[in-house]
Amino acid sequence: MPHRRFTAGKLVVASHNEGKVKEIRALLEPFGVETVSAAELDLPEPEETETTFTGNAELKALAAAKAADMPALSDDSGLAVDILGGEPGIYSARWAETGEGRDFGVAMTRVEKEMCEKNGGPDGNRKAQFICALTLAWADGHVETFEGSVAGALVWPARGTRGFGYDPVFQPNGHKVTFGEMDPAAKHAISHRAHAFEQLIDACFAHKS
Incomplete structure (x- = not known):
């Protein structure tokens, strides 16, 4: 079945996460797509x-x-740690819940603690991957979904203040920085979100001139 092409000039980025919204807007900008976030629309x-x-x-995305x-574009993504059987996975954001909002410092500390318990210390299996599912949905219920991933290893302590979420502890394979x-x-060029986005563009959007 052929993919449905995106022909509107505007879409909703179905997220209240400012970091995700910023990254998705940057990826869509070359295609002349106007975006508004779910938070901006309340x-x-x-x-x-x-x-x-x-x-x-x-x-x-459908909601x-x-x-x-x-049309709305939604991202569901997270960190999957090998030694933890793929956790936190779809619960990546929930591991950051503190009762007073989300604190990814808390989440990263929990990941490190549980990895050390499984590995018997800070060494051992530190492999992990970021996974992203990207869905473009229309109000009539049609969806187009694509998945991307990027493999790497977790470092400790956290390094860097760019990005968001678990970015400061994730060092992608082939790189010396998190x-x-x-x-x-540079992150946009190799990230899990970028890999899913490339598939989305090929299937549903007009290519850059």
Whole structure:
């Protein structure tokens, strides 16, 4: 079945995460797409009840598309740590919940603590990957979903203040800096989100001239 092409000039970025919204806007900018975030439209955040990145990305994109009556793009992504059996995975943001908002310093400390417990210390298996499912949805219920990933290892202590979430502890394979230390343009070129985005562009958007 052929992919549906995006022909509108504007879409909703179905996220209240300012870091994600900023990255997605930067990726869409070359294609002349106007974006507005779910937070700017005061759209409610739907409960993420699915058990996969793809399921949650589709749930969020469809909710925003129907509420705003325009196409919506949603990202569901997270950190999957090998020694932790893929956790925190789809619960990556929830590991940062403190009762007073999200604190990824707390989440990164928990990941390191549980890794050390499993490894019997700070050495051992530190492999991890970021995974991203990206869904473009229309108000009529049609969805197009693509998944990307990037492999690396976790470092401790955290390094860098760029990016967001778990970026300061994730060092992608082939690099000596973490996502938290990396120039945003360099991160965009290799990230899990970029890999999913490339597939989305090929399938649904007009290519850059």
